[in-house]
Amino acid sequence: MRDGTAVNAAMIGLIVNGEALQVRRGSTVAAALLNAATACRISESGEPRTAVCGMGVCFECRATVDGIAQQRTCQMECRDGMVVETQR
Amino acid sequence: MKHSFDIVVVGAGPAGLAAATAVAEAGRRVAVLDENPRVGGQIWRASLSKVARDRSKERAVARFEASGAKLFSGHQIVDGDAAGALESWVAATQSLETFSFERLILATGARERFLPFPGWTLPGVFGAGGLQALVRSGYDIRGKRVVVVGTGPLLLAVAAHLKQDGARVVLVAEQAPLSQLMQFGLSLITRPGKIVQGLSLRAQLANAQYRTGCWPVAALGDGTVTGVRLSDGSRTWTEACDLLACGFHLVPNTELATLLGCEVGDHGVVVDADQQTSVASVYCVGETTAIAGVDAALLQGRIAGLAAAGRASEARTLHMQRDAERSFGRRMDRAFALRKEMLTLAMPDTIVCRCEDVRFSQISQAAAPGNGWTNAKLQTRCGMGPCQGRICGPALNALFGWKNTSVRAPLFPLPIAALCSSPLATDDATTLVTQEN
Ligand SMILES: Cc1cc2nc3c(=O)[nH]c(=O)nc-3n(C[C@H](O)[C@H](O)[C@H](O)COP(=O)(O)OP(=O)(O)OC[C@H]3O[C@@H](n4cnc5c(N)ncnc54)[C@H](O)[C@@H]3O)c2cc1C
Numbered sequence: 119m120r121d122g123t124a125v126n127a128a129m130i131g132l133i134v135n136g137e138a139l140q141v142r143r144g145s146t147v148a149a150a151l152l153n154a155a156t157a158c159r160i161s162e163s164g165e166p167r168t169a170v171c172g173m174g175v176c177f178e179c180r181a182t183v184d185g186i187a188q189q190r191t192c193q194m195e196c197r198d199g200m201v202v203e204t205q206r
Numbered sequence: 207m208k209h210s211f212d213i214v215v216v217g218a219g220p221a222g223l224a225a226a227t228a229v230a231e232a233g234r235r236v237a238v239l240d241e242n243p244r245v246g247g248q249i250w251r252a253s254l255s256k257v258a259r260d261r262s263k264e265r266a267v268a269r270f271e272a273s274g275a276k277l278f279s280g281h282q283i284v285d286g287d288a289a290g291a292l293e294s295w296v297a298a299t300q301s302l303e304t305f306s307f308e309r310l311i312l313a314t315g316a317r318e319r320f321l322p323f324p325g326w327t328l329p330g331v332f333g334a335g336g337l338q339a340l341v342r343s344g345y346d347i348r349g350k351r352v353v354v355v356g357t358g359p360l361l362l363a364v365a366a367h368l369k370q371d372g373a374r375v376v377l378v379a380e381q382a383p384l385s386q387l388m389q390f391g392l393s394l395i396t397r398p399g400k401i402v403q404g405l406s407l408r409a410q411l412a413n414a415q416y417r418t419g420c421w422p423v424a425a426l427g428d429g430t431v432t433g434v435r436l437s438d439g440s441r442t443w444t445e446a447c448d449l450l451a452c453g454f455h456l457v458p459n460t461e462l463a464t465l466l467g468c469e470v471g472d473h474g475v476v477v478d479a480d481q482q483t484s485v486a487s488v489y490c491v492g493e494t495t496a497i498a499g500v501d502a503a504l505l506q507g508r509i510a511g512l513a514a515a516g517r518a519s520e521a522r523t524l525h526m527q528r529d530a531e532r533s534f535g536r537r538m539d540r541a542f543a544l545r546k547e548m549l550t551l552a553m554p555d556t557i558v559c560r561c562e563d564v565r566f567s568q569i570s571q572a573a574a575p576g577n578g579w580t581n582a583k584l585q586t587r588c589g590m591g592p593c594q595g596r597i598c599g600p601a602l603n604a605l606f607g608w609k610n611t612s613v614r615a616p617l618f619p620l621p622i623a624a625l626c627s628s629p630l631a632t633d634d635a636t637t638l639v640t641q642e643n
Pocket residue numbers: 171173216217218219220221222239240241242246247248249250281282283284313314315316317318334335336338339360363364456459462491492493494499500503617
C-alpha cells in the first residue's frame with residue numbers, strides 16, 4: 119500500500135511525507151494530517167503548527183500538495199494518489 | 207477566463223444561497239462564488255459524520271439548485287471594483303478568472319474571534335467552530351477529551367456536535383457571567399424557538415459541565431496540548447484534555463466590502479432597509495452586516511436578492527421579521543460581551559500574530575499612545591503574514607481598539623506567477639508568500 123491508491127470506494131489513498139495513508143472519501147487534507155498527527159508547518163520561531171480555523175482564514179494549515187507550496191489544506195478535499203509534504 | 211452575469215453573489219452560505227435563489231427566480235442571470243469546495247457556508251457545512259437532518263438546509267439547497275443560479279465552487283475572490291468586476295483565484299487550476307456584473311451581493315459571512323493567551327498556539331488548540339469544521343471534514347476525535355472555552359452561543363452548539371461525533375466533552379467554560387446571560391435569556395421570552403434550541407443543546411451535553419463566569423488562563427503542554435488552566439476570578443485550576451476548542455464569538459468578514467469602498471461600522475458592513483451598502487451597486491447580507499445567526503442571514507439574503515433584481519417592494523413584508531432577528535443579534539452581543547479579564551490574558555512572551563510570531567511585549571512596546579496598528583505593523587511585522595491580520599486584527603481591536611483600515615488587493619496571498627500574469631495591481635508586495643514550505 120505504498121503507492122497511495124484506495125483499497126475501497128469509501129476510502130482514498132494519499133501519500134504524506136512519503137508514507138501511505140488511507141482517509142475517508144470527502145475528507146480535507148487538513149483532517150487527514152490531523153488524523154496522522156502530522157504538523158503542517160514550522161512557525162517563524164520554530165513551533166509546530168496545525169489547522170486552527172478550519173475555514174481558510176488562519177493559514178496555519180499550509181502544506182505542499184502535489185508539488186504546489188503554501189496550499190491551505192483545510193479548503194482542499196483529498197484526491198486519490200495525492201502527495202502531501204509538510205514542513206519538517 | 208471571463209464570465210458575465212447580471213448579478214454576482216459572493217458566499218454560498220445561507221445568506222448567499224437565499225439571495226441567489228431570489229435573483230434567479232426573478233429571472234435574472236446570477237452566479238454564486240465561494241472558495242469552499244461545497245455549498246452551505248459555516249452552519250450548513252457538508253459533513254462526513256452523521257449529523258441530524260437539517261430540513262431548512264435541504265429546502266434551501268433544493269430551491270437554490272432548482273432556481274437556475276450558477277454555482278462556482280473553489281473560487282476565492284481576491285480583487286474587485288464596485289464598477290463591475292471581480293477577480294477570483296481558482297486553486298484547482300492555479301488560475302485567475304474574471305466575473306463582470308451589474309450588481310453585486312456580498313455574503314462573505316463571519317469568522318471566529320481569537321484572543322491570545324499563553325499556549326494558544328500549541329497543536330491541539332483549535333477554534334471552536336474550527337474544530338467542528340475539521341471534524342465534519344474527516345478529523346476523527348472519537349474518545350478524545352475536549353474542553354471548550356471562550357464565549358458565545360457557538361460554544362454549546364459546537365460542544366453538542368463534538369459529543370455526537372464521539373468526543374468526551376469534559377467542560378464548556380463560558381466567560382460571560384450568569385447574570386449577564388440570564389438577561390439575554392429573559393429577553394428571549396419573545397422568541398421561544400431560540401430558547402428551546404438552547405435548552406436542547408444543553409440537554410444533549412448531559413454529562414459535561416457548563417460553567418459560566420469561567421475562562422482560560424493558559425493552554426498547557428509540551429509539543430501538544432495536555433490541559434488547560436482555568437479561572438473563575440477567585441480560584442484557578444487545571445483541567446486535563448486532549449483538545450482545546452476556543453472561540454470568542456464571531457467577527458464579520460468585511461475585507462472585500464472594504465476593498466470595494468463600502469462603509470463599515472462597528473458591527474459590520476453598513477446597509478439600508480433593502481440591504482444596499484453605501485456603494486449603490488453593492489448589497490450585503492448575513493453575518494457580514496452583523497452577527498445575528500442563520501435566520502437573519504436567510505431573510506437578509508431574500509430581501510437583497512429581490513431588491514437587486516428590481517423587485518424590492520415584494521420584500522417589504524419581510525422587513526419586520528429581519529429587524530427582529532437583527533435585534534436578537536444585538537442582544538446576543540451584549541450577553542456575550544467580553545469581561546475585562548479577557549483582555550489581559552496575554553503574557554509578554556505570548557504570541558499574538560501567529561503568522562510572524564510577534565509577541566505581546568513587542569506589540570505593547572509599539573502601542574504608545576496615538577500609535578495605531580499601522581505603526582505596530584511597520585515595527586513588528588504584526589499582521590503582515592499570509593492571513594493579513596485576519597486572526598490578530600480582531601484580537602488587537604479588542605485589546606487596543608485598533609482598526610485595520612488598510613485593505614489591499616490581493617485579499618489573499620497569491621503565487622507570484624499568478625500576479626505577473628494578471629491585471630491585478632498590487633502595491634503591497636509584503637502580502638506575497640514567497641517562502642517555500
Ligand atoms: C467556524 C464557524 C462555525 C459556525 N457554526 C455554527 C453552528 O454550528 N450553528 C450555528 O447556528 N451557527 C454557526 N456559525 C454561525 C454562522 O456563521 C451563521 O449562523 C451562518 O452560517 C451565517 O450565514 P452567512 O451566509 O451569513 O455566512 P457563512 O455561512 O459564513 O457563509 C459565508 C461564505 O462566504 C465564503 N467567502 C467568504 N469570503 C470569501 C471570498 N473572499 N471568496 C470566496 N468566498 C468567500 C465562505 O467560504 C463561506 O462559505 C458558525 C460560524 C463560524 C465562523
